[in-house]
Amino acid sequence: MHAAVGARLTAIEPGRADAVMPGADGEPDAALEPALWLLADFVSGLAVTGTLGAGERITTLRLTLHVLRRDPAPGPLRAAGCLDERAPDVALSTAEIADAAGRTIARAHGRNAVLADEVATRTRPGAAPPWSDPPRSAAGLVTDRAAPDPLAVNYAGVVQGGVLASLPARALADVLGGPPDEASATFLRAVPADGRAVHTATEVEHGGRRLRSGRAVLCDNRDRTVLTLSGLRYVAGT
Template sequence: MHAAVGARLRAIEPGRAEATMPAADPDGLDAALWVLADFVSGLAVTGTLGSGERITTLRLTLHVIARDGVTGTLHGTGWLDEKSEVGLSTAVITDDDGRTVARAVGRNAILADEVAASTWPGHAPAWSDPPRRAADLLADGAAPDPASVNHAGVVQGGMLASLPARALADLLGGPADEATATFLRAVPAGPSDGRTLHTAPELEHGGRRLRSGRVVLRHGDDRTVLTVTGLRYAP
């Protein structure tokens, strides 16, 4: 997935990671922010793991600070805050001018299982030139694009969250200023099992200035895999 959307790791050390990604166009910006936030906040934890361990995202909260005039390249930096059975990490995303575009907080479970013990079951894909928009890899009512896969063979968490986040934006009359994704199940990439992704939005508060809502993402008829809650404030 990172090869498809042009997300590139630039630096990594235990507890810290830096990566870049194209900002895309305004309609695709929030999807890029979810992907990059999950990428660097997760890598900040991954860089401290032992052999045979891996992480899976439990929750990711994205706070968007600025959207206007964001073009060029997004720069993400993630660092580890705390680590036990779970890893807590923070990510900051800036634009080419050094302006803070978004901040994120991630909570990742640390696992030791057969997936962690295995190696990548094939060849990494070639870099897409030009990169594809993250927002184009998942669509409501469609099976996940095979290019959305991560190392564990499932849809990358930030990519998965970006789909209900777009449905939330439609519900709130614009992108959420703050949104939290809670991950319940993994979603395999590709149409091989015939199941498609579906969003179910629910408006919780529809005030003149403050609007809040919740979107449930299902894979197939009734398999809930993710929820996103968020708010939008228009002063």
């Protein structure tokens, strides 16, 4: 998926990872949300991955995104991931995303489980996928009531968590009067890119004039909950 959207790793060492991705210049504002979630999951996860031993892997349990501004300067988005704490079976990490002018536009906090299982054992690096030219928009990889794009997968062959979480985040935007300023996604089960559709349902928890909050649920084709997302939006007064 990272090759499809042009998200390139620029530096990595144990506990840190940096990446760059084309900005959503000329696209609707809604295109920013998937890019932020994708990048946040990408670098916060790789900051942990760089500390793993042979036969280990991680899976994202929760990812929280705090958006500071929605007017990024034209140009690429840059993200830096940092390992905060690492225990034998869990790791906490942080991602910071900046625009081409160097302004921080979002921060994210991830909680990852460290696993040693058959998935980690059988996963082997394959040939690098071809880079899409021009890069595809992250917003089109996962859409409501449709099957995720086969390119929207990570190395384990399931849909990347960040771009998956952006779908219920966009659904919340429709009922909160705009995208949430803060949202926390909890991942309950993996979603394979095997042609089966996913769909969302939303609920407004508080619909105040300034502060609005809601919850979105992402389900698979068997109506099993695969992801829950809670978000809030604050509308500043004049």
